Each structure stands twice: as C-alpha cells, then as structure tokens.
Amino acid sequence: RGSPALCGQILTHLSTGTGLPEVTIVYTFLVDLIQPHTLLFLWACFALFRLWWKRAAPPRRLWLLFAPLLSLAVISTPAASHLALLSLESYSSTLEERPVEAEAIVVFSAGVYPPRGLRVRPEMDEDTLDRCLEAARLYKQGPPCLVLASGGKVDPEQAGPPYAAVMGDFLEQLGVKESDVVREEGSRTTYENALNCAQLLRKRGIRRVVLVVDAVDMFRAAACLRKQGVEVVPAPCHFRAASFRPSIPAFLPNPGAAVHVQRVWHEWLGVVWYRCQGNM
Template sequence: MNSSVLLSQFAGAALLPPMNFVLLCALGLLLRRRWPKLGTSLCWLSLALLLVLSTRVGSLWLVRPLETSHAPLTGSAAEISQGAQAIVVLGGGRLSNAPEFGSSDQPSAATLARLEYAAYLHRATGLPLLVTGGKPDGSRESEAGLMARSLQRDFEVKARWIEGESDNTQQNAVMSAAMLKPAGISKVLLLTDAMHMERSMKAFGQTELAAVAAPTGFISYQRSLSTDYLPNAGALALSSYAMHEWIGLLWYRLRY
C-alpha cells in the first residue's frame, strides 16, 4: 500500500463516522474546562448527529442529493447508449482471501452489483467493456483483473480492456482515457454507484472522454419502512459512504 493511499485512509477514518463524532465529543470535553457551555453543546451535538445519521431517514439527507444528480438510464438500446462506444466500469473494492473460493480474492458486493449492471448494459447495447481498478491496498492482483474474471465466470461476458494500475477515481479516469484513445473511443457509458457518480463524472470531465452517466445501486428509490427511523449500523454505513463522497467532491474541486 503506497503512502498516499495510507494517508487517505487515515484521513477518512478521522473525518467519517463514527470516529468524527468521537473526536467532536472529545473536543467538547476538552473545551468544557474553559468554556463549559460550548464544550457541553459540542458533546450533545456529536451524540445527536450520531443518532440521526444512524437512521435511514437521516442518512438520506446526505444520500439523496448525490443520487438525484444523475437519473438512471431507461429506454431503448439507442436511448441508453446515447452514442457511446464503450462501457467503463469502475471498481468498488474486493473481498480478500475468500476461503470459500480457495482463499482467492473476489469482487466485493458493491463491485458485483456494478458488474451485474455492466453485463445487462452490454447485452442491451452490444458495447464493449473496460474494467478499471488497481491495487491500492497492495494486493497482488488488481481489482480490474478480479472484475474481468468475475464477468467471464459469473455473467459470461468478456471485458475487452483491463486497466489495473489506477488507485483512485481520478486515476481511473485518466488511465481509462489513455487506454481507450488508441481504439478511437471518444464517448463512454460510465458505470458506478449512484452515490459515486457525481465525483466520477467530474473526474472523467477532466479527460478527453465524453461520459454518459450509467448509475446503479440506488438507495433513495427504495420503499420507506417504519424502521427507517430506528438507529442501525447499516444506516450509519450509508451516511459514512455519502459523507465520503461529499468530502471527495470538495477535495477534487480544490485539487483538480
């Protein structure tokens, strides 16, 4: 694992739930000695945010604006493809050392969901696939390699291009564009999670590739339940994912 990825993971741990709320409460406890009201308010604020963002209703405050920025693709093959010449599928993590698969690495659940939609779009449009994702965690095989194998094994679809050197979304965009340019590809369907789509589109917008958003894995479209108001770990994970994307959008705007 390279130093930039390691630094990013430490920063994420501090800025995302639940550690950000722990740190906010700790700051409040420190400030109570000199400013009792301010310190106590910060402690209560950290607890309130933790409870609210641990509910599905609370998490949707962060999730919905990200997901509604790009609508799902619908219609005929021509309407879906919108003149694109290929489909680019971004990696979404791995399951390392899966014992049921002979202790080999496998695509994560999020990545499998993207691959399922990629296979669907491929069959609907006939467009070739590029899978992209490197080895940011220091693994021996790239995420793109895992994705290509899963596409062939689980969906009987072959990836035409395998980009396995990128470590983040910005590199996904730059390296995918460099791989597709010699093939005469100038416009692609960009496939990733609905929450991740806005940041991905901004990254690909910095390249010579024109991208059409092909989001999947929508959360905010799901039916509401009475339990949506109860705190649970799953809702907190959604809040963490969405907050990661909001911070990422800010960082990309400042850096790129």
C-alpha cells in the same frame, strides 16, 4: 426472524393477497428497538438524563455531552441517511438502454476482498459485483462493444490480483466476449481510474462511453472522466435511496444508516478535494 405464529400469520396474508397484519409493524419496531446500536444510544441518553436530573454537573458541561450525542443520533437515522444519499444519487437515473452512439462501457472498481484465511480466492465486494452485473446487462443490449474494467490494488502489498483482473474474469463469465474485455490494472483512486481509462480510450479512438459506478459515486466519477475529454453517459447502479417510508424505525439510530451517511460524507469530501486539485 420471529416466532412461528407470526411467520404463519405473514404467510397466510401473503397467500390470500391481503396486506400484512398490523402486528408486523409492532414486531418490526421492537426488533429495531432492541438492536445493540439503538440500545446503546438509549442507555447513553438515559445516563445523560440522570446526570441532568441530579445536577451532577454544570449545564454547560452536560450540553457538551448532549450536543455530540444528539448529532450522532440524528445522522444515524434512516431518515437522515435517505436525505444524505439523495444529495448524490439524484444526480442521474438508471440507464434503461445502452445508447447506440456509445462506443464502450467503462466500469470503475470499488473493492475486492483478497485471498486470506478461509477465503481462498479474491472476491468482489457488493459494489463491484453490482457494477459488473450492470455493465454486462448493458453490453448484451446491442452490438458487442469494448468493456473497460478499471482498478488496481489500493494497497500494493495486498495479496491477490489487481481488481480489474477479477472484474474482467467475472465479466467474461457473464457473457462478455473475451476479446471485448480490457483490463486497466494500474489505478488506485477515482482520478487515476479516469486518467488511465481516458488514455486507453484515446488510443482506440473512442470518445463516447457509458460509465458504470454506484449511484452515490457517479457525480465525482463522471466529472473526473469528462475532465479527461471523454463524453460520458452515466449508468448508475446500486441505488441506496430508492425509497423511503416514514415510520418510527426510520427515526431510530441504525448502524446501517450511519454507514451510508459516512459514505456520503466521504464522497462529498472527495468532491471538494478534487475540485481544489483541478481533477474534476
């Protein structure tokens, strides 16, 4: 994105090894500022300010409008998103090497897009793709071992194969031996992932595994699998809170940040619910 002149400046500084020009900071700020999500927030704030300035409504009613708007603005900032993600992703760090005592690699599914319209075949979402890539990386670090892909279809009426079937095929394309890939195709929740995988592992006499899921999901997923009596070595991937740089855009409402906060909120609700149910 950007004008040819700005792109030329950036390329020049990259080729000479010097830092990016200060103009790119302003450019990035302006690009973030004119995004639809940010503009709508500013518009709403301006409208609210006008109501307050003209005394068009009692202060109490204005506060009822201002409080949720302010809260929504705050939790939609990259800064709030970063803090929220850290509450879960700090649970474990990247597993650089597969432990020699690990007997299998377990991969829980995230999502798979079904064949529909122009999409003629099922496609893994970004989370499932990253998990399979991480599982294949760990698989190649030592002697061949079992790789258990777990995931059914959340909606039984959904077209296409179970998620684990798509994952298993991709793992084989990544170099995992067909004989080492096992597909668990009946689970629809994290708890069912853990329950069904534990049953399959017990039948094979396997007790210690490497678990691969997104970093934000690892706390609940690992706890569920341990609840089933399996020794778990966490291997989180797809870290979203890897770095944070304080800047003006970091404190502007951003739809991507709002999605991350919503993901964390969903996960913590899941933790509370599973605790109450005794699933973890």
